[in-house]
Amino acid sequence: VEILQENGSRISEFTYVSHTVTDGKPKLSGLPATYTENDEEAQTLCVKLKDEVTGIVLELLYTIFAQGGIITRSARFTNEGTSLVHLLNAMSLSLDLPDKDYIWMQLSGAWARERHVKMRTLEQGITAIDSMRGHSSHEQNPFMVLKRKNTDEVMGEAIGFSFIYSGNFRIQAEVDTHDITRITVGINPDGFDWELKPGENFQTPEAVMVYSDNGLNEMSQTFHKLYAKRLVRGYWRDRSRPILNNNWE
Numbered sequence: 001v002e003i004l005q006e007n008g009s010r011i012s013e014f015t016y017v018s019h020t021v022t023d024g025k026p027k028l029s030g031l032p033a034t035y036t037e038n039d040e041e042a043q044t045l046c047v048k049l050k051d052e053v054t055g056i057v058l059e060l061l062y063t064i065f066a067q068g069g070i071i072t073r074s075a076r077f078t079n080e081g082t083s084l085v086h087l088l089n090a091m092s093l094s095l096d097l098p099d100k101d102y103i104w105m106q107l108s109g110a111w112a113r114e115r116h117v118k119m120r121t122l123e124q125g126i127t128a129i130d131s132m133r134g135h136s137s138h139e140q141n142p143f144m145v146l147k148r149k150n151t152d153e154v155m156g157e158a159i160g161f162s163f164i165y166s167g168n169f170r171i172q173a174e175v176d177t178h179d180i181t182r183i184t185v186g187i188n189p190d191g192f193d194w195e196l197k198p199g200e201n202f203q204t205p206e207a208v209m210v211y212s213d214n215g216l217n218e219m220s221q222t223f224h225k226l227y228a229k230r231l232v233r234g235y236w237r238d239r240s241r242p243i244l245n246n247n248w249e
Helices: 215-230
Strands: 002-004 014-023 042-051 056-065 070-079 085-089 091-097 103-110 113-121 125-131 140-147 158-164 169-175 181-187 194-196 201-203 206-212
Touching (some): 014 056, 125 140, 140 215, 194 201
Antiparallel strands (some): 014 042, 042 056, 085 194, 091 181, 158 206
């Protein structure tokens, strides 16, 4: 989080105010997101924080689905102060892992050869994928996996990170000098500047995490089932889609 105040300060100190746990999953205003069809499918934790200097309230939304090792995460900012502020960085997810012993996997490519698996070993410093094209693009998919070195399709630990947003994004892992790994997922902060006037709020897009200790295939299947049944909406969700005539091709 980075918030620019009218006096030029970028310092925030968010402290705990309260929290609630509710059944089901609330809708995200104006954004695509996963959903539930009944309250037994998930529970949502909302942690409320506040910066007393600016009056900015930050709500961290965590939804844990009953099946599949799925956690979704987003953040909502509300200006309860008296001055306009600028959001310069508002990531949807931040996760600290106690070690760096992971292989980073990303899906990169180009036109007509999208989503090729690229892998590298995490080391001290930053490993990242992003887009500044105005959309996620065919070059970098807003998705990343951390897997253990012995993980294959059917065994071992894997954590998948998916960002439900089609605009500029950044997914990165930063390993510090103590080999702690911090994952952040969200709107690309380069060039991002959102005016938040008193009384207004800003909702970040949703990030989805899936954990598997039975290899990459279980993680993949969990994502597929979730997105097919609890992200896709409308009449065609459970039906064969009609033929698309792409006249550009």
